Amino acid sequence: MYQSIKNEIFHVHTWRCKHAADDRDYEYVEKAIDLGAGRIVFTDHCPFPGDPFRSRMDMAQLEEYISTLSQLKAKYASRIELVAGLETEYLPSYNNYYSELKKTEGLDLLILGQHMFEHDDGSLSFGDEDKSVEYVGLCRAIVDGIKTGYFDVVAHPDRSFRRCKTWTADMERAGLEIIREAQKNNVLLERNFSSMKHKKHYWKQFWSEETLEISIYGYDAHSVEEMEAFWKKKK
Numbered sequence: 351m352y353q354s355i356k357n358e359i360f361h362v363h364t365w366r367c368k369h370a371a372d373d374r375d376y377e378y379v380e381k382a383i384d385l386g387a388g389r390i391v392f393t394d395h396c397p398f399p400g401d402p403f404r405s406r407m408d409m410a411q412l413e414e415y416i417s418t419l420s421q422l423k424a425k426y427a428s429r430i431e432l433v434a435g436l437e438t439e440y441l442p443s444y445n446n447y448y449s450e451l452k453k454t455e456g457l458d459l460l461i462l463g464q465h466m467f468e469h470d471d472g473s474l475s476f477g478d479e480d481k482s483v484e485y486v487g488l489c490r491a492i493v494d495g496i497k498t499g500y501f502d503v504v505a506h507p508d509r510s511f512r513r514c515k516t517w518t519a520d521m522e523r524a525g526l527e528i529i530r531e532a533q534k535n536n537v538l539l540e541r542n543f544s545s546m547k548h549k550k551h552y553w554k555q556f557w558s559e560e561t562l563e564i565s566i567y568g569y570d571a572h573s574v575e576e577m578e579a580f581w582k583k584k585k
């Protein structure tokens with residue numbers, strides 16, 4: 351189980367994902383130290399074998415990502431704790447891959463960021479014509495993902511409802527299933543600062559009182575500047 355600490359910066363991306371600033375990894379670490387953080391958690395978007403998806407590092411970069419973070423971990427050990435993680439979708443076809451990642455030395459954490467999902471026939475949801483019920487598939491994939499035990503934290507669970515207009519009883523039920531499964535498996539649910547900046551990405555209705563004990567705040571920062579801005583907002 352992931353143990354959150356008060357002064358942590360959780361969920362930071364890097365230049366490798368192709369949609370973040372060009373800032374170097376050490377610049378995030380040094381800024382985090384300046385701000386007074388006790389821990390920084392990198393969770394860049396996870397590559398998949400054969401590079402089938404965009405907006406993430408290439409498979410060939412994974413080794414370099416882990417080794418760079420390992421070096422920074424050692425270099426800054428006396429000043430800040432560094433956690434090297436990945437944010438990944440749960441796609442059942444890749445079950446063996448996740449278990450390999452779990453065994454990879456230097457990789458400390460997998461968080462579940464369900465940006466798309468796999469249908470029963472193996473096709474992926476971004477090809478769907480009707481996306482109005484996207485949240486049903488996303489929420490189901492999150493529940494299935496939690497059950498695997500690969501993931502310690504679910505990133506932005508309420509972003510599943512990004513295409514919904516108003517909160518409904520069906521959304522409530524889908525959200526509750528995630529909450530129940532997370533409670534059962536000691537998985538944390540991330541309240542995502544970046545989601546709060548977008549309309550329909552953050553749903554306060556999802557965050558009922560019973561999520562309080564299993565919540566963690568995440569930055570989802572894609573630049574040093576953004577990381578600093580979220581830190582200051584949180585204070």
Ligand SMILES: [Zn+2]
Nearest residue numbers: 363367369395
């Ligand atoms: Zn990103």
Ligand SMILES: [Zn+2]
Nearest residue numbers: 437463505506
């Ligand atoms: Zn995400």
